[in-house]
Amino acid sequence: GENVEQHPSTLSVQEGDSAVIKCTYSDSASNYFPWYKQELGKRPQLIIDIRSNVGEKKDQRIAVTLNKTAKHFSLHITETQPEDSAVYFCAASPEDSGNTPLVFGKGTRLSVIA
């Protein structure tokens, strides 16, 4: 089955700096890679996703890159703000019958220091 590794587990950056979180996956059949932001005690919120037919996707300060050959994908947050502080999870799954669940990484606790 799919295995998703995520690094780093914790990340502290100064406000205004960039943050990068990296994930690798094992199943070459995976082609859907979402990123979720979770604040303490709340539900995970989808912030951006990418499918295997593209290599990069950007939404304002957030971007995701995908390298299918190397089986890794990364989240980039630029001009970080204190409200970006949260736990971020990457996930992977194949888009097939829809019964396939997401496999999550272990999460990265991002702290943005004002």
Added chain:
Amino acid sequence: GAVVSQHPSRVICKSGTSVKIECRSLDFQATTMFWYRQFPKQSLMLMATSNEGSKATYEQGVEKDKFLINHASLTLSTLTVTSAHPEDSSFYICSARDALRGTSYNEQFFGPGTRLTVL
């Protein structure tokens, strides 16, 4: 957007009792729902995949007789924790897919979670 609700948001129960958690898709139909458990400072661990009208598929190590899942309609799945023990205390989160988006779209929408505390 797609909204998923969960009830209750918090529950405290005595050891040995059963607790039912409901997961509802409010504005879309969900043929498939997923139940996750999240311990403090850990990731979401999939417990089971719930399919409308059929038996749930449980992940390895999850006792199906302890965690009963029923997906009786396209908008409701329930998770019942039977004979709960303190080690079952956790944050339980469901997610759902929108059936009408078709099989090529795997975005999942999460419920707000249920914090279970077993005394």
